[in-house]
Amino acid sequence: MKKFMNSADDFLKESLQGFGAAHKDIVSCYYDPNFVTRSSSTKEGKVALISGGGSGHEPMHGGLVGHGMLDAACPGFVFSSPTPDQMLAAAEKVDSGAGVLFIVKNYSGDVMNFEMAAEMMSGPNASVLTNDDVAVEDSSFTTGRRGVAATVLVEKIVGSLAEHGGSLQECKSLGDKVNKNSGSMGVAFSSCTVPAAGKPTFELGFDEMEFGVGIHGEPGRRRDKIKPAQDITNELLEAIIEDLKPNSNEEMLLFINGMGGTPLTELYLVFDNAKKFLDSKNIKISRSLVGNYCTSLEMQGASITLTKLDEEIVKHWDSKVHTAAMRWGM
Amino acid sequence: MSTKFLIDNAKLIELTINENADEIEKLDQEIGDGDHIFNVQRGIKLVIELEPIIKDLPISKALNQIAMKVLSGIGGSSGALFGTLFMTMAKGANIDDGIDFKKAVEIFAQGVEAVKQRGKADVGEKTMMDVLIPVSNCLQKGLEENKDKSEILNEAIEVAEKGMLSTKDLLATKGRASFLGERAKGHIDPGARSSQLMIKTVCESVNS
Numbered sequence: 326m327k328k329f330m331n332s333a334d335d336f337l338k339e340s341l342q343g344f345g346a347a348h349k350d351i352v353s354c355y356y357d358p359n360f361v362t363r364s365s366s367t368k369e370g371k372v373a374l375i376s377g378g379g380s381g382h383e384p385m386h387g388g389l390v391g392h393g394m395l396d397a398a399c400p401g402f403v404f405s406s407p408t409p410d411q412m413l414a415a416a417e418k419v420d421s422g423a424g425v426l427f428i429v430k431n432y433s434g435d436v437m438n439f440e441m442a443a444e445m446m447s448g449p450n451a452s453v454l455t456n457d458d459v460a461v462e463d464s465s466f467t468t469g470r471r472g473v474a475a476t477v478l479v480e481k482i483v484g485s486l487a488e489h490g491g492s493l494q495e496c497k498s499l500g501d502k503v504n505k506n507s508g509s510m511g512v513a514f515s516s517c518t519v520p521a522a523g524k525p526t527f528e529l530g531f532d533e534m535e536f537g538v539g540i541h542g543e544p545g546r547r548r549d550k551i552k553p554a555q556d557i558t559n560e561l562l563e564a565i566i567e568d569l570k571p572n573s574n575e576e577m578l579l580f581i582n583g584m585g586g587t588p589l590t591e592l593y594l595v596f597d598n599a600k601k602f603l604d605s606k607n608i609k610i611s612r613s614l615v616g617n618y619c620t621s622l623e624m625q626g627a628s629i630t631l632t633k634l635d636e637e638i639v640k641h642w643d644s645k646v647h648t649a650a651m652r653w654g655m
Numbered sequence: 656m657s658t659k660f661l662i663d664n665a666k667l668i669e670l671t672i673n674e675n676a677d678e679i680e681k682l683d684q685e686i687g688d689g690d691h692i693f694n695v696q697r698g699i700k701l702v703i704e705l706e707p708i709i710k711d712l713p714i715s716k717a718l719n720q721i722a723m724k725v726l727s728g729i730g731g732s733s734g735a736l737f738g739t740l741f742m743t744m745a746k747g748a749n750i751d752d753g754i755d756f757k758k759a760v761e762i763f764a765q766g767v768e769a770v771k772q773r774g775k776a777d778v779g780e781k782t783m784m785d786v787l788i789p790v791s792n793c794l795q796k797g798l799e800e801n802k803d804k805s806e807i808l809n810e811a812i813e814v815a816e817k818g819m820l821s822t823k824d825l826l827a828t829k830g831r832a833s834f835l836g837e838r839a840k841g842h843i844d845p846g847a848r849s850s851q852l853m854i855k856t857v858c859e860s861v862n863s
Contacts, residue, residue: 358727404690408729408734409727410723410726432831433830434731434733434735437732460834461834468828468834471834522693526684526688539831541688543687
């Protein structure tokens with residue numbers, strides 16, 4: 326294993342310290358329990374947005390804390406959900422009295438820990454559960470679909486509504502809508518290595534890819550031989566479109582997300598190929614995002630997310646945001 | 656059963672888990688994401704480190720401290736599930752007056768029921784519940800039938816092993832392995848394996 330690290334035990338702490346120091350104008354980091362907040366306190370009457378999840382997906386979620394997005398983020402150990410004490414400490418710090426909205430990715434550990442925090446909390450709170458990964462079959466008898474890259478979009482869009490004075494219920498409803506309007510699917514070209522494990526999470530041949538991979542390197546739909554980018558892109562988009570069933574001429578947001586080990590050059594190439602395919606289907610891309618936002622350590626690969634847009638979503642997508650990882654309009 | 660019993664058993668469990676760490680890690684890499692063994696090892700270490708703080712506490716308070724430590728120190732599903740188990744056991748009525756075998760079985764059953772609710776998983780879903788639920792049922796049934804304690808414990812060890820092995824051919828419907836569909840078949844669930852090892856260790860220690 327080759328990583329910038331001194332010891333597996335200090336890996337997360339040193340990374341958080343660096344993050345806090347590099348962006349001290351935007352965020353403040355707290356330790357034991359670990360959480361990140363905005364450097365300024367929550368405006369009176371503003372709903373506080375808190376997300377969290379295992380570390381290793383940076384910039385999600387700490388890099389999405391700031392004006393127009395999250396109020397706090399709780400980083401767990403690498404690929405392990407954070408714990409209720411972190412969420413309670415973060416809520417204590419950022420709740421201005423208007424309530425707390427938890428944004429949670431649908432993974433068992435995250436769901437259970439956020440659920441316990443919500444049960445222990447005395448103030449008003451609600452949760453948005455993201456489950457945009459179309460690679461996984463959904464059913465009421467299973468854990469269901471995973472929450473992946475669309476979580477970033479939910480945080481941006483709901484973050485804007487909260488900034489504009491949306492109530493707890495309005496924020497939850499918009500979050501649920503964005504999640505429902507979104508579909509994602511990813512593909513991995515290489516595994517990733519959890520620092521504490523020291524070896525790759527899974528083995529992938531040099532000419533193989535994991536199709537429908539999850540954001541921790543969990544297997545997806547199938548293992549395949551590598552193909553031209555246009556073919557991979559088409560297959561990912563077909564799966565998403567089959568799920569979202571957009572109308573002809575529907576306006577959508579196209580989000581090409583890097584898993585951490587794939588250069589932007591390739592991500593833009595995927596965007597080009599995706600646009601060609603979507604053009605042929607009469608789907609209009611009116612908003613876009615390309616970059617590493619929901620990563621899986623050093624994994625090579627990418628995911629594609631499509632979100633159906635409406636006036637409300639577009640307005641809150643375009644509004645100003647100032648976080649470590651996402652800044653525009655100001 | 657006393658607080659000392661809890662600490663002594665945590666130490667025994669640490670030995671057993673460490674002996675089988677490679678196997679558990681491998682199982683998790685096959686159908687999970689490979690973090691289960693580290694979570695379990697970290698959790699046990701944290702519990703053992705509590706010894707100076709909890710050794711003189713009544714058992715309800717000791718169990719509660721263990722629950723909070725496990726909940727805050729592990730994270731992931733394991734933290735929430737084991738935290739729920741110990742927290743519920745700590746709430747068992749009158750446990751500070753002393754825990755005999757019957758009381759231990761009763762609070763364990765309450766704990767397992769709470770874990771079942773928390774994880775929304777039942778028998779047959781390829782999780783640790785395939786070990787915990789049958790073991791809890793076996794212990795309760797043994798008591799109802801007035802069986803000898805050592806006989807009940809031996810049965811529980813067998814039931815745990817059977818439950819663990821049963822996960823091999825199951826389709827996972829809960830937890831991370833559920834994302835694999837058919838591909839999870841043929842692999843033992845790592846959480847079922849670690850739970851089975853813990854049950855075996857504790858039952859053997861009570862029986863010795």
